Amino acid sequence: MNKPELLEKIATNADISKASAERVLKVITETVIKTVSKGDNLQLVGFGTFKSGKRAARIGRNPQTGAEINIPAVKTIKFSSGKAFKDAVNKRK
Template identity: 50%
Template sequence: MRKPDLAAALAERADLTKDKANEVLNELLDQITLTVSKGESVSLIGFGTFETRSRAKRMGKNPQTGAAIEIPASNTVAFKPGKALKEACNS
């Protein structure tokens, strides 16, 4: 399912216009992005948690030459699914 499909399903289930559903979906995603980019987590009970995780610098290998390279430290976004989502996927 892609974003337009999700907005259309939301519009149908919540009795909204497609434009309004798309607006709500965009605002939800913007708020999650803003919050996680500040280093805070977003917890949606039953669905899961979005959070920032730090990766330490590490040594890697250039796949073309085999030469060792240092990969710098970085931040990434992680998603940990909630219990209800896990159960829905396993039923």
Template identity: 55%
Template sequence: MNKTELIDHIAKHADISKAAAGRSLDALVGAVKSTLKKNGTVTLVGFGTFAVTARAARTGRNPRTGEAIKIKKAKVPKFRPGKALKDAVN
């Protein structure tokens, strides 16, 4: 499912216009991004939790040359699914 299909699904099930559904989805994504940027977490009960974790610096290899390269430390977003989502998938 892509963004357009998700907007169509939201509009149909929430009985709102596609424009309103698009704005709602953009607001949700924006809120998650801004919270994660501040190192916060977003928990949606029954769905899961979005959080930021630190990835340590490490040594990698260039696949073409095999040369060792240094990979900088980074903050990466993570998603941990909730129990209800896991149960729905299984």
């Protein structure tokens, strides 16, 4: 499913216009990004939790030359699915 298909589903199921559905989706995604960027978790019970993590700096190798390169530390994004989500994917009751 792509974004236009998702917007169509939201608009149909929520009985709102596609423009309203797009605004809702935009606010949700912006809120998730801002919350996780600050280092906070965003938990949607039954769906999952968005959180940030850290990947330490490390030494890597250039696969073409074999030369060592420094890979800087970065923040990562993690998503842990909730029980209801996992059960739905695995078709459990």
